[in-house]
Amino acid sequence: MEWGRAKSILIITFLLLNLLLGYQLWISNINLLNPFFGGNEMIQETRKLLEEKGIEIRGEIPTEKLNLNQITIDFDEKVQKDISFELISPVDVDEIISGEVNKTFLDEIEDFDQYQYDEVVSDENQQVFNQLYENLPLFDVQLKLYGSEGQLTHYDQQVAIVTPDITEEEQEVLSAPLVIHLLAEDYLKQGEVIEDIQLGYQGFESNPQALFPKWRIALGSGDIYYVHAFTGKVEVIQSI
Template sequence: MDWSKTKTILIWAFLLLDVFLGYQVYATRGGYWQNPEASQSEKWEMDDYLRQHNVTLDAEVPSDTPDMTYLNAEYVGIGALELQGMAGIDATLEKMALAARLKPPIAINGQITPNELLRQIGPRMMYSDQYTADLYQSNQGRLLYWQVYDKVPIFIAPLEVYLADGSILGYRQTYLNIRSQGTSRPIISAYKAIRSLVEKQVIHPGERIENVTLGYYGSYDAEIQGLAPVWRIIHDGKQHFVNGFTGAQERPLVTNYFPGK
């Protein structure tokens, strides 16, 4: 028996088996959301379902269902030493946030984007490059941003920037240390999340779905907590969060701290 030849055959056999099993995992877990025909079919089914329930879909619904994980989040605050070298602010440390008044306020010159506005604040804010704007929940007097992890917003880590008379007056900022936890796996589609809220009569006939956004969410009042992927669905000015793994509805976000539009 030629052991060298037999060993080569076995190596190739195991390699082909690995490729086959890898493809099966891809087809089962990732292939669906990358298939535009399947996504389009689900969209048509959802349009028909919402029409039957007299619910208007007036929002762009993301079609991706990426692999995601639970996250560990810890609020450690922004310490006094970090603030010492930051000129031009009058800062107050709160339980879960830093409140800062700009001294003097920064004048806004012309029309600027939310990202450009953060760059104008520049040296008067820590970690400003780690936030993304939520234009849907912003208004003329307050721009709302969320801290991001892997480009996905964290719906318990807000940055509010306050504006008046063409100037930036100050901000209130929550910043979390984030670590991934566990193995990544695919989440449910946004359409399934919407359907679950309609089935549970959280979204009522006659209502309008205004915004659908993928993000992370957890218990707001805990300094160390786990965050789950969620679909945030805003309808008729109300917002609800659907767990991206289980499809269960998460408890509402405490909104008296960050008022909506």
């Protein structure tokens, strides 16, 4: 009996070791491919794959090369989450989209200039802005403006206090061409349309909350993919 138990433990240990080695090899292969797909000359390779699969991409594929690290955020307790406030004067949706809003509006919402408009998740009755950190959006820290019939009358605001992780060295993020290539090979369907590609931070629901650099790829169907910019792990939020 003891030998049988020991044998089972050894088998399980070897299986776990093989899984770990396989994961490390997968990550190593991604990191080796990253420089290959990082330069402008290799964007054509990605576009060729998209063309072969009938996948359309709107706009240009980002080519910046960045070194980033994970961050931690705490929501500012002074700002009550999910509490709606009424604007002194309604604001036209067109003004928000164009960025030509009046001074009264700018003064009314605290630190409005620290947020970036998010066209992907906005619609006629809800305009969404993401808080910025080092010029990158925090996809889950939002300022939302609500209303109807083209007029925005209320808002709610999240404010995050950001703490960078100084215990780990910064890592080079996976390039956008590589991320698009990986999605096109294994996830995207024939005829898909890529509407938007953006690098930002996104993480888990907790407090404090750890956020990791992630590429957000939004499709014309409404589906949104988040790709971990270090590991290449893919998460999908499907449209309803």
